[in-house]
Amino acid sequence: MTQNTKKPVHWAVRLNHQNRSGSFVLLFTAIGAHMVSQGYSLLAWGLLTLQFLVYPHLMYWRARGARDAMQAELNNLVIDSLLFGIWAAALAFPVWITFTLVIGTTITHVLYLGLRGVWRSVAALAGGALATVTIAGLRLSPHTDGLTTLLCVVALLLYLLAFAHLAYLRTRMLRDTREKLRLREQTLHAANEALQRQFAEIHALQAQLSEQANRDPLTGLYNRRYLDPTLARELARCEREGQPLSLMLIDLDHFKQVNDSYGHPAGDEVLKNLAAMLNEQARAADVVCRYGGEEFLLVLPNMPAHIALVRADQWRAAFAATTVRFDKFQMQTTLSIGIATYPGHGASAEELIRHADRALYRAKSEGRDRVMLFQTETVVAIT
Numbered sequence: 001m002t003q004n005t006k007k008p009v010h011w012a013v014r015l016n017h018q019n020r021s022g023s024f025v026l027l028f029t030a031i032g033a034h035m036v037s038q039g040y041s042l043l044a045w046g047l048l049t050l051q052f053l054v055y056p057h058l059m060y061w062r063a064r065g066a067r068d069a070m071q072a073e074l075n076n077l078v079i080d081s082l083l084f085g086i087w088a089a090a091l092a093f094p095v096w097i098t099f100t101l102v103i104g105t106t107i108t109h110v111l112y113l114g115l116r117g118v119w120r121s122v123a124a125l126a127g128g129a130l131a132t133v134t135i136a137g138l139r140l141s142p143h144t145d146g147l148t149t150l151l152c153v154v155a156l157l158l159y160l161l162a163f164a165h166l167a168y169l170r171t172r173m174l175r176d177t178r179e180k181l182r183l184r185e186q187t188l189h190a191a192n193e194a195l196q197r198q199f200a201e202i203h204a205l206q207a208q209l210s211e212q213a214n215r216d217p218l219t220g221l222y223n224r225r226y227l228d229p230t231l232a233r234e235l236a237r238c239e240r241e242g243q244p245l246s247l248m249l250i251d252l253d254h255f256k257q258v259n260d261s262y263g264h265p266a267g268d269e270v271l272k273n274l275a276a277m278l279n280e281q282a283r284a285a286d287v288v289c290r291y292g293g294e295e296f297l298l299v300l301p302n303m304p305a306h307i308a309l310v311r312a313d314q315w316r317a318a319f320a321a322t323t324v325r326f327d328k329f330q331m332q333t334t335l336s337i338g339i340a341t342y343p344g345h346g347a348s349a350e351e352l353i354r355h356a357d358r359a360l361y362r363a364k365s366e367g368r369d370r371v372m373l374f375q376t377e378t379v380v381a382i383t
Contacts, residue, residue: 009069010063010064010069010070010073012070013060013063013064013072013073016059016060016063016076016108017056017060019108019166020056020060021056022158023104023158023159024051024052024056025052026151026155026158027052027100027104027155028048028049028052028053029151030096030097030151030152030154030155031048031087031091031097033145033147033151034091034094034097034144034145034148035048035091037148038141051083051087059076059079059080063076073112074113077105077109077112077120077121078124079124080105081105081109081120081121081123081124081125082124082128084104084105084128085101085126085127085131085132086129087101088101088125088129089129089130089132090132091141092140092141092142093129093140093141094142094143094144094148095142095144096144096148096149096152096153097144097152099152099156102125103159104156105121105124105125106118106121106125107160107163111166213225214226216289216290218268218271218290219272220275220279221275221278221279221288221289221290222287222289222290223289223290224292227287227289230299231287231299231349232349234287234301235342235347235349238302238342239347244302244304244343245299245300245301245303245352246300246303246304246305246307246308246339246341247297247298247300247339247340247342247353248297248300248312248337248338248339248356249291249297249337249338249339249356249357249359249360250278250297250315250335250336251294251295251335251336251337251360251364252274252294253333253334253336253364253368253369254333254368255267255270255294258333262326262331265326266326266327266329266331267294269324269326269331270324270326270333271294273322273324274319274335275288275290277318277319277322278315281318282298283300285301285302286299286301287299297353297356303341304341305339305341305345308341308373309373312337312339313371316335316337316371319333320332320333320335320369334368334369335369336364336368336370336371337363337370337371338357338358338360338361338362338363338372338373338374339356339359339372339373340352340355340356340359340374341373345374345375358374359374360372
């Protein structure tokens with residue numbers, strides 16, 4: 001099966017073929033009427049027929065087969081003007097015929113080249129006329145009879161109407177194209193807004209999932225997954241700025257007895273109450289984490305050991321005085337707290353946590369319900 005590879009006709013070639021074919025028939029009629037009144041020879045009529053009835057189709061096939069169809073058509077316009085100049089001079093410059101030829105070819109040039117086309121058309125017209133005058137001599141016969149004048153006026157009118165209609169069609173096409181572009185732009189804008197909303201929703205969901213992954217589901221406090229990178233970051237910052245950092249490890253005393261006596265839901269309520277108190281009273285820069293089971297760990301940037309001791313004891317006393325109500329039960333329990341401070345008690349997260357845990361162990365072993373600060377030789381206690 002052979003595939004059709006016929007080259008499409010360029011829009012300018014197709015349009016000019018239509019305009020040239022129609023307008024040249026009108027010119028043939030107007031010039032023919034003038035030639036009848038002047039008694040021109042059969043040779044002149046043959047040339048007229050070739051020029052205005054055959055020539056438009058030859059130019060069409062020439063431009064259609066050209067490699068650069070648009071340039072070929074622009075060259076055709078120059079040839080049109082050149083031949084029109086020859087005809088104007090050969091007919092002895094009858095005013096209406098010359099005017100019609102000049103206006104017709106010049107307007108066509110302007111259609112494709114703007115005002116630059118005027119000079120291109122005039123130059124070709126003058127060249128054709130000058131060549132004819134040089135060969136045959138200058139003859140002037142400006143008069144045309146009434147029929148020829150009327151036909152020239154009709155030809156000009158119809159050509160200008162066709163030109164105006166073409167301009168209207170191009171304007172409407174441009175307006176329709178702009179409207180389509182506007183509608184597409186609106187559609188694209190709406191799609192972009194929808195996409196931005198989806199991105200925002202995805203970002204919010206990712207943030208929510210990240211927050212959920214970093215939070216303890218029971219207490220809402222940060223978990224150990226969040227603690228590890230945060231503590232490392234805060235330690236690095238305190239090292240750069242030369243600031244202390246205190247670590248506070250808190251454990252609920254006799255929490256197993258609470259679970260055994262009142263049930264795990266009651267124990268969960270105690271945990272949530274302690275978490276709420278710590279979260280409410282912590283500073284904005286403090287990081288409150290549920291470290292595991294009934295243990296809580298607080299990262300306290302820019303807080304020296306002596307202030308951490310005071311704060312811890314305030315929390316211990318406040319929670320000891322708190323009654324936790326769950327169902328028909330009223331529960332009270334106490335806290336044991338161990339503290340280690342950077343840089344005196346360690347330079348790494350692991351070392352600080354280990355020393356805070358040793359201080360907490362001493363608080364437990366020495367009777368609970370107390371705060372202890374880790375020291376290299378001894379552990380300072382507040383009871």
